[in-house]
Amino acid sequence: MAKLPLDVIIVGAGIGGLTLGLRLHQAGIPCRIYEAAPEIKPLGVGINLLPHASKELTELGLQDALAEVAITTTKIAYYNRFGQLIYNDPAGRHGGYDWPMFSIHRGDLQMVLLAAFIERAGAERVVTNHRCTGVEQEDDSATAHFEHTTTKQKLPPQRGSVVIACDGMHSVIRKQFFPDEGPPRYSGLNMWRGVTRWKPFLDGATFVRIGWHKPAKVLIYPIRDNIDDEGRQLINWVCDIEQETPIQQRDWNRQGKLEDFIGAIEDWRFPWLDVPAMCRAADQILEYPMVDQDPLPRWSHGRVTLLGDAAHPMQPRGANGGAQAILDGGALARCLAKTPDPAVALRAYEAERRPATTKVVLTNREQPPDAILHEVWKRTGDKPFRNIDDVISRDELAAMSEGYKQVAGYDRERLRAG
Ligand SMILES: Cc1cc2nc3c(=O)[nH]c(=O)nc-3n(C[C@H](O)[C@H](O)[C@H](O)COP(=O)(O)OP(=O)(O)OC[C@H]3O[C@@H](n4cnc5c(N)ncnc54)[C@H](O)[C@@H]3O)c2cc1C
DSSP states (O other): OOOOSSOEEEEOOSHHHHHHHHHHHHTTOOEEEEOSSSSOOOOSOEEEEOHHHHHHHHHTTOHHHHHHHSEEOOEEEEEOTTSOEEEEEEOGGGGTOSSOOEEEEHHHHHHHHHHHHHHHHOGGGEEOSEEEEEEEEOSSOEEEEEEETTTOOEEEEEEESEEEEOOOTTOHHHHHHOTTOOOOEEEEEEEEEEEEEEOOOTTSOEEEEESOTTTOEEEEEEEESOOSTTOOEEEEEEEEEEOSSOOSOOOTTOBOOGGGTGGGGTTOEETTEEHHHHHHTOSEEEEEEEEEOOOOSOOOBTTEEEOGGGTOOOOSOTTHHHHHHHHHHHHHHHHHHHOSSHHHHHHHHHHHHHHHHHHHHHHHHHSOTTHHHHHHHHHHTSOOOSOHHHHSOHHHHHHHHHHHHHHHTOOHHHHHHO
16 A cells, blocks of 8 residues: 555545545545634535445445434435326335435534544544635645634645645635636526425435426425424425526525525425425525536646545536545545555546546536436426326336436446446
């Protein structure tokens, strides 16, 4: 195994940075993580871990800890906006995988990763209130510069064998290498998200996709079980609507308003769930534009590279924002462990992961995981159907679902093989 004389410096303690930290620790490579937030709080709403991501986290010994806080999803169910079932796709172990699918609060996922990293590597290796302002490098090392997030005071620079930018979609390190990168590319969709305390629907572990963007598409899935004495769950929901103008800010914490989307789903009252009533009862509503960036021509610059959203911001669909960051972490740690020259290791990591994630970014634009819903919407003219088999065959539905799995890297055979 390669021995690095200095620690690996990780910028950002999000999903990608923490997974990388755990993977490096597992490989015996010391690292330190620097996070801009003054305190790491469980922010966000729901996120899904499909079998490719849960396999990685299982290899880190985290499956039980995740199962304790997440919902182990049984299936992904596709419905039209009249509440008619189009297709059930069994998920995770229920679909013959060796790994589960989890639906989880992003904050719970981040806390599981953080607790494991602190326990294994030590609390002193995660440093908060450090906002990275840029990087520089010498022949034998790379240095990250920081300011105190709260006071803006300059902090001592941190030198390491390499610096890995895991600082999310607004990455300052990405900006340093690509100062002229264009603005985010708007997909034509805005989304509203929220969580609601609600009674379980269907089997209490189904991820539901309903309708198409005109008038609206809604995803609904439980992310925490038994949150009170009445057996309610925390239900995550996302409503996507086609609109000409994007919501202005790409900020995960931006507050949204019920009246901006509820009209589009007002009559979505199904025997198994009253969708507008559930949205109305939300604890909090957030809004976000469905945007991404064109894939970058390179990630690695000598002893510095990009990982996760810093490397490949994608439209948040198909549960791949988090998953691809998790996969990046495993790949990078493996490359650093087996390649003596860190700059060569970073290039090898990029050679493995940049083409793979580029495909996901582009597929999410053209042929997203919910393309099934689009196809049925087109074929029925957005009308109820008498029998789904008259609209689309089982084989076609299965082929569309499998096609996305292959691009995103979680088809059963490939995962099992390697
Ligand atoms: C607050 C928040 C809420 C989110 N909510 C959701 C959600 O509900 N659903 C969903 O699908 N995805 C959500 N995401 C995005 C999702 O976590 C990512 O798309 C995905 O997990 C990829 O992970 P990442 O590590 O690349 O980025 P992130 O998980 O975004 O992590 C980036 C980390 O870097 C830190 N950081 C940023 N700039 C600097 C800097 N200059 N110096 C040091 N640290 C820095 C950030 O504070 C953050 O902790 C959210 C992200 C954030 C930050």
